[in-house]
Amino acid sequence: MHFQWYPGHMTKAKRMMQENIKLIDLVIELVDARIPLSSRNPDIDELGRHKARLILLNKADLAEERWNDAWAEYFREKGFSVVKVNSKKGGGMKSIHGVIQEACREKIERDRKRGILNRPVRAMVVGIPNVGKSTFINSLTGKSCTKTGNKPGVTKGKQWIRLNRQVELLDTPGILWPKFEDQQVGLKLAFVGSIKDDILQTEELGAELLRFMLDNYPGVLESKYAVEEDDDAYTTLSRIAESRHCLVRGNELDTEKAALLLLDDFRNGKLGRLTLEYPPEV
Ligand code: GDP
Incomplete structure (x- = not known):
């Protein structure tokens, strides 16, 4: 899917994100392993403040393994949980559930102290267009998952996918706009096919x-x-x-x-x- 961004799109995308982010514990942010910084929008750090954070180096199959490892280390040092994945083929998916629990340990601990037991972690997938959000969600949920539908107390129209007893996922991913002000960044986004070729x-x-x-x-x-x-x-x-x-x-x-x-x-x-x-x- 190619996307043209206009100021109106950005305002709407940001408003959606601000709404949805209130509902969740964990931000699962997809970046393109070939351009992990250029495929991020730094606004997500502000939007995702106080949330558990997981970065997925997606399309890891297309990037060099030694650099995938270096990037994973880079983001871990910044406090993110990180997993290298290939959403298309399912690579790296198995370890995700464990990492989600690990990333949300503080929240689970907080719940326990308040006497709340077994409340599932709520997560949302975010990323720029074409980074693989839909592919990842399909790969993670497969066919065995059930949509839980609207729940009392949850904004009308939101669909949650129950991954297992511990995790629920918002079924619509959050779209982040790429940052194309920097020409080098724009070029790399165009190389990987994230923004329209006609720049x-x-x-x-x-x-x-x-x-x-x-x-x-x-x-x-x-x-x-x-x-x-x-x-x-x-x-x-x-x-x-x-x-x-x-x-x-x-x-x-x-x-x-x-x-x-x-x-x-x-x-x-x-x-x-x-x-x-x-x-x-x-
Ligand atoms: P979205 O716009 O973020 O939802 O991106 P899509 O899920 O539509 O994926 C965009 C393109 O990237 C599709 O052609 C996918 O098949 C491809 N894709 C997604 N994940 C991977 C991956 O891990 N490896 C490879 N090689 N291709 C992927």
């Missing part, structure tokens, strides 16, 4: 990704497309067009098509597991 022409976007690849993953394009890598991104892009027979009118090289091919291959993991940003301390 840049396909060809420019592909060339930017190519530049990143040449700098950070030298040799990958060479072996994937059987081309010699040139320091100049457009030269390399032309070579990819040639190698992949991307042609217009039968003979001219179609570098736009080559750019699209490159972006698709990157997004589908066909260039291998790639991480686009690294934890600040490193």
Whole structure:
């Protein structure tokens, strides 16, 4: 799903979030493991104050494992619980229930002291568009879960999914708007396909990704497309067009098509597991 944000959308999304967050104990925030900072909206730290916090490094299958570990460490040091997941294939899902209990230990302890026993933890999934919220919710709930429907004392219309005796999940995820003011951030969001491609022409976007690849993953394009890598991104892009027979009118090289091919291959993991940003301390 692609999304265009307008000020009206942001105000509405924020208001929804402020409403829903009152109902929950735990914020389950999905970030894209390839761009864990660029795929966050820092407003969530303000909105989620006083709540237990769990960060899921989603699409971990598309990012480099050593950087996934480094990012997990980075967020843990900041006080978050963290799990690396692949929502599409179900990777990492098993450990989540244990981590939720761990993340909510203080709340459970507080309940116990007040004599409240066995009140389920209430959680909400949040994240920017396309980060995998629906995929994750489907993967976590499967078919065995029951929707509990409207409950007395709960805002009308809210649906809760009972995961087990300990956890209930709000069935609609909270949408966070990405922060595209910073051009580098916008670029990375466009690479992973989180925001509409038309912030840049396909060809420019592909060339930017190519530049990143040449700098950070030298040799990958060479072996994937059987081309010699040139320091100049457009030269390399032309070579990819040639190698992949991307042609217009039968003979001219179609570098736009080559750019699209490159972006698709990157997004589908066909260039291998790639991480686009690294934890600040490193
Ligand atoms: P939402 O907008 O946050 O609800 O995102 P979706 O759940 O619609 O997912 C967006 C895209 O990412 C879909 O094409 C999913 O199949 C894909 N996706 C979600 N999670 C993963 C994951 O862990 N790994 C991979 N490779 N793809 C994923």
